[in-house]
Amino acid sequence: MAMLEIKDLCVNYGVIKALKGISFEVNEGEVIALIGANGAGKTTTLHTITGLLSAKSGSIVLDGKDITRTPAHKIVKMGIAHVPEGRRIFQNLTVLDNIRLGAFTRKDKDAIAEDVEKVYKLFPRLEERKTQIAGTLSGGEQQMLAMGRALMSKPRIVVMDEPSMGLSPILVSEIFDIIESIRKQGTTVLLVEQNAKKALAISDRAYVLETGKIVLSGKASDLINDESVKKAYLGE
């Protein structure tokens, strides 16, 4: 059984149909990529999974439990962490406060302190800047902070929304390396990316979204060689 199962998910913004019945599944330990153009519904899908948006119809099932109507703050406790798009960090708090807030749903103090160290190991630059106000970090550092924060809730699935957006090519590679190491630690990753080439390179499977529908799916290694994907998303 899949860890996370999405079935016939429909989401509306007012009268606009953002998702027109999409279905996919995420298995434990996988990296899954959702790719597609602007407005395809990638972010909407993630927001609906993590409870920030409510679905019109369809279901989201985590470990056999229906979480379609569960509020966002409870979903975090159930093991899904969200790295929101555009580096949504807490601008006026320190880096350390940001990281600690990631563990908001947890009560085990000692383990939290240990996990802060783990995040520092993954992102050494955050340790150097731990007392700094988060809003003064560079774009790449902010993205790392958002990722580190999400890991603090000890998630089983991390959903990432455009982690490479607006970053320099070197940083993009760095971010993707980190996603790989997160996966190596046993965390499942659901990735939304515009950078289809990089995303497909590190994923196991991928789904291609187009105006609220899944038009193509399969192994990432197959999709990367698919003619239509190449033409539409890889610019070749």
Added chain:
Amino acid sequence: MKKKLNVQTRKSFVTYALLIVVVIAVEILLNTGNISSMMQGLLVPICVYAILAVSLNLTVGILGELSLGQAGFMCIGAYASAIFSNMVKDSITQPMIRFPLAILIGGICAALFGILIGIPVLRLRGDYLAIVTLAFGEIIKNVFAALYIGYDSAGLHISLKSQGDLNLAADGKMVINGALGISGTPNDSTFEIAVAILFITLIISYNFINSRTGRAVMSIRDNRIAAESVGINITKYKLITFGLTAFLAGVAGVLYSHNFYSLQASKFDYNLSILVLVFVVLGGIGSVRGSVIAAAVLTMLPEYLRSINKYRMLFYAITLIVMMICTSNATVRNFFIRSFEKLKGLVIKKKPAGGTVKEGE
């Protein structure tokens, strides 16, 4: 072992120390008779306004939402406690027992209303929230202004029409007399009690800001979606903050109502809410110490300016503008900070008394 205090804790200790120094100075002046009667009359109101400003700062500065209902919550606290004190003043004659009870009753009633109003209202944000809270404040004020309550041997009588409509028996007593309000409230507020409550308010605020709850509230202010995505129940923490703000405003109302013999609802109009907001903004949004200083200075100023009669409001307005520039303009602020540093260099042992510069944030 010497423990290193974090920045917030240090800030709070500086504020406590400042307050204690000022209170000791005022006490010395009071005991030696070196204080004008006008200033004496201002002591409790200054504490009341400082408490109001500090509590509104929690909603405006920490939660980041604009609320203009402060006067309404103060009104509830003032009325609830004045009714209580008036009804028990013959049975509980000891103010040391009566007043703390009144404070608790006032605070809790205001907090209950704060939460009740907060549930529908906190779904709104920004300007909309400001308008709706303003409206609620006015509704509360007007309801109290139209309320007639009396009691006699048969029990409580409530009317929204007139005094005669209550049909009180001969032994009956009026508690609230419509627009005339409540009179006969025991004058239990003293400067010492007011300062003690201000002190408690400061401790509550600083601890709130430094707590897990406080960080959760600030994270909602900084980024609502991110806060939700790390598992913070936004509605809950907004309500906690709003309730705490209302509670403290209610306590301020208790002090206010027990400072005067009579109390009218018309005092709690939107001007008062705006005034408190002015204290918060001028003191520096988010700065607890700034709120207290601004409340104290701006409460005393109009009274001291009475001597120049006609130009009084002109000077008041100019002071507001100057304060605004000094606290928000980076260039001016840096100038003060630099001169402060220089002064520090010149006089190492003696502390300069310049209080113009707020903590830089």
